Amino acid sequence: MKIRAILVDTARELLYRKTLIFYFGIVTLTHLLLLLALQTDVANGVITGVSLFGLEGSANPHGFALGAGGGAPTDIDAATLVRGIQIAMTWTLYPIGVMLGIFATASLIPHMLEKGTIDLLLSKPVSRPVLFGSRYLGALLVAGANLLYFVCGVGVILAFKTGVWNGGFFLAGLLMTVYFGALLAFLVLVGSLLRSTTIGIMSCAAVYFVSLMVAFPHANADWPALLTSKVSRFTTQAVVEILYHALPRTYEIGSMVTSLVLNKPIVSWMPVFWTLLSGAGALALAIVHFRRTDF
Amino acid sequence: MALVAEGLSKTYTTGVGRRPVQALDRLDLRVARGTVFGLLGPNGAGKTTLVKLALGIARATAGRVEVLGRPAGDVPIRARIGYLPENHRYPAHLTGGQVLHYFGQLSGLGEPERSKRVEALLRRVRMDEWRDTAVRRYSKGMMQRLGMAQAILNEPDLLILDEPTDGVDPVGRREIRDLLLEQKARGATIFLNSHLLSEVERLCDRVAILKEGKLVREGHVDDLTRGAANVWEIDVAGGDDARLAAALQQAGGPGIPPPVPGRDGARTLVVTGETEDLNRTIDAVRAAGLSIAAVRARRESLEDVFVKIVRDGEAA
Numbered sequence: 001m002k003i004r005a006i007l008v009d010t011a012r013e014l015l016y017r018k019t020l021i022f023y024f025g026i027v028t029l030t031h032l033l034l035l036l037a038l039q040t041d042v043a044n045g046v047i048t049g050v051s052l053f054g055l056e057g058s059a060n061p062h063g064f065a066l067g068a069g070g071g072a073p074t075d076i077d078a079a080t081l082v083r084g085i086q087i088a089m090t091w092t093l094y095p096i097g098v099m100l101g102i103f104a105t106a107s108l109i110p111h112m113l114e115k116g117t118i119d120l121l122l123s124k125p126v127s128r129p130v131l132f133g134s135r136y137l138g139a140l141l142v143a144g145a146n147l148l149y150f151v152c153g154v155g156v157i158l159a160f161k162t163g164v165w166n167g168g169f170f171l172a173g174l175l176m177t178v179y180f181g182a183l184l185a186f187l188v189l190v191g192s193l194l195r196s197t198t199i200g201i202m203s204c205a206a207v208y209f210v211s212l213m214v215a216f217p218h219a220n221a222d223w224p225a226l227l228t229s230k231v232s233r234f235t236t237q238a239v240v241e242i243l244y245h246a247l248p249r250t251y252e253i254g255s256m257v258t259s260l261v262l263n264k265p266i267v268s269w270m271p272v273f274w275t276l277l278s279g280a281g282a283l284a285l286a287i288v289h290f291r292r293t294d295f
Numbered sequence: 296m297a298l299v300a301e302g303l304s305k306t307y308t309t310g311v312g313r314r315p316v317q318a319l320d321r322l323d324l325r326v327a328r329g330t331v332f333g334l335l336g337p338n339g340a341g342k343t344t345l346v347k348l349a350l351g352i353a354r355a356t357a358g359r360v361e362v363l364g365r366p367a368g369d370v371p372i373r374a375r376i377g378y379l380p381e382n383h384r385y386p387a388h389l390t391g392g393q394v395l396h397y398f399g400q401l402s403g404l405g406e407p408e409r410s411k412r413v414e415a416l417l418r419r420v421r422m423d424e425w426r427d428t429a430v431r432r433y434s435k436g437m438m439q440r441l442g443m444a445q446a447i448l449n450e451p452d453l454l455i456l457d458e459p460t461d462g463v464d465p466v467g468r469r470e471i472r473d474l475l476l477e478q479k480a481r482g483a484t485i486f487l488n489s490h491l492l493s494e495v496e497r498l499c500d501r502v503a504i505l506k507e508g509k510l511v512r513e514g515h516v517d518d519l520t521r522g523a524a525n526v527w528e529i530d531v532a533g534g535d536d537a538r539l540a541a542a543l544q545q546a547g548g549p550g551i552p553p554p555v556p557g558r559d560g561a562r563t564l565v566v567t568g569e570t571e572d573l574n575r576t577i578d579a580v581r582a583a584g585l586s587i588a589a590v591r592a593r594r595e596s597l598e599d600v601f602v603k604i605v606r607d608g609e610a611a
Contacts, residue, residue, distance in 0.1 A: 005400035009386065016388030116384035120445075122352045123378035124401035127370050294307070294353035
């Protein structure tokens with residue numbers, strides 16, 4: 001009952017702050033645009049023509065020809081076209097969707113820690129880890145549901161319009177939600193340490209870009225040779241490796257999402273495990289700090 | 296005991312390079328069950344820190360604090376505690392009714408009992424008409440009334456209130472006082488932090504005064520306000536000063552200062568000493584054929600005692 005009460009209150013607060021409604025509005029608008037902009041001609045269960053934002057594709061013996069007037073025939077089939085649209089959506093809205101979720105939930109922990117609010121919450125028979133964990137879970141459920149709403153909406157609209165159901169796109173949505181959960185853990189960690197909404201958002205953006213950047217030097221074994229000083233080489237290498245292992249695997253998750261959408265085999269699921277571990281570590285640190293703090 | 300503090304100390308370390316602040320210094324305090332206990336002290340004396348330590352909101356640097364027989368910070372025991380913090384904030388997105396339901400749920404109150412209590416309390420604090428209004432639209436007084444309802448929602452054995460009448464008008468203060476007396480009649484222990492000394496004097500059985508984190512005085516309100524010696528005032532009606540002076544000379548005993556003019560032409564005598572001295576003076580005045588209009592014990596107000604201790608540094 002207590003956890004449910006905190007979850008419901010978290011959802012109410014997110015709705016009250018309107019950032020989530022704004023997020024929901026953007027996603028719904030994207031769905032509507034796609035619904036209106038994507039037109040397909042289906043004859044006997046086969047797509048004979050596709051139009052997306054005025055870009056037309058028509059059937060020919062080789063597949064689809066894109067561009068005004070048909071143009072030269074290419075070998076793009078309907079499934080490839082749908083996946084192409086999904087990849088474009090994923091690459092564009094993957095970071096936007098995740099960051100909108102972060103904006104929407106960034107104030108939850110700093111607000112909870114305000115004087116007069118936290119005193120009252122801590123006087124109730126709810127342990128600190130349960131209080132903090134429920135708050136995190138509430139944010140994850142509400143913002144994660146919005147992310148899934150976006151992905152599933154796009155997937156369903158494309159499927160109905162084209163007749164091509166791509167299960168990989170829905171799986172990619174789940175993967176995005178996992179990644180969002182990890183990033184949210186860093187957000188609540190910073191929120192707990194510094195009690196600032198703005199710094200929380202900035203930190204998440206930093207985690208996102210830094211984790212993306214360190215993936216490249218990590219994958220390239222030769223780059224340390226460019227540094228002549230032993231100390232610099234060791235220090236830089238250590239920093240890169242620590243960051244790579246401590247932060248979510250943004251680059252690898254992005255690659256996995258692409259593979260899932262394109263129905264390519266996933267080489268390794270380990271980045272998901274490491275991302276989950278990274279998020280769990282950040283959340284555990286946040287809870288430990290919250291438990292030990294005097295208010 | 297409802298609350299026991301033994302050698303309780305709390306030092307706040309505020310940051311690198313800053314001096315640590317000692318909020319409480321080896322405090323010993325015992326609050327008996329079923330009493331109304333007032334905690335007084337100037338700003339920064341450590342009153343709120345003591346409450347926070349008792350509730351586990353902050354942790355002691357040294358010593359121990361026990362609440363209702365359990366160590367501070369014990370989670371299940373909090374179901375038997377009601378708390379109204381100073382400058383409390385309720386989630387702005389909730390209405391008054393939702394606030395009570397939310398905190399009732401956190402206290403472990405299930406349905407249908409919770410709804411029954413919420414409705415009854417909203418009526419009791421005259422907030423039932425504002426049940427569906429968002430708390431961000433409430434005035435300070437309304438917030439305090441809602442806060443009181445929230446604090447007693449779980450019918451606590453120990454009620455801890457930090458400035459409950461802050462920002463409340465005289466009528467509201469009276470209502471809160473009545474509400475607290477109801478809680479006392481129910482058997483609850485009330486621990487009151489307040490700057491309104493007249494309220495504390497009216498409500499509390501015992502009070503403690505903190506200064507710079509140390510307990511400087513503790514006892515029954517009557518004991519604290521009685522002062523160092525017994526002092527009485529006798530209003531003598533009518534008669535002339537010469538007869539009164541002769542009567543006082545006859546009474547002898549301790550030196551009685553000359554009478555001062557009182558109301559309606561009366562003279563007021565101030566007698567300091569034991570009960571015997573009072574009776575001897577009354578007998579002498581009556582024997583002189585003078586009429587006594589009133590006899591009353593002179594007491595200091597709690598405010599007088601508080602100011603003496605806090606400002607003048609009177610020893611315990």
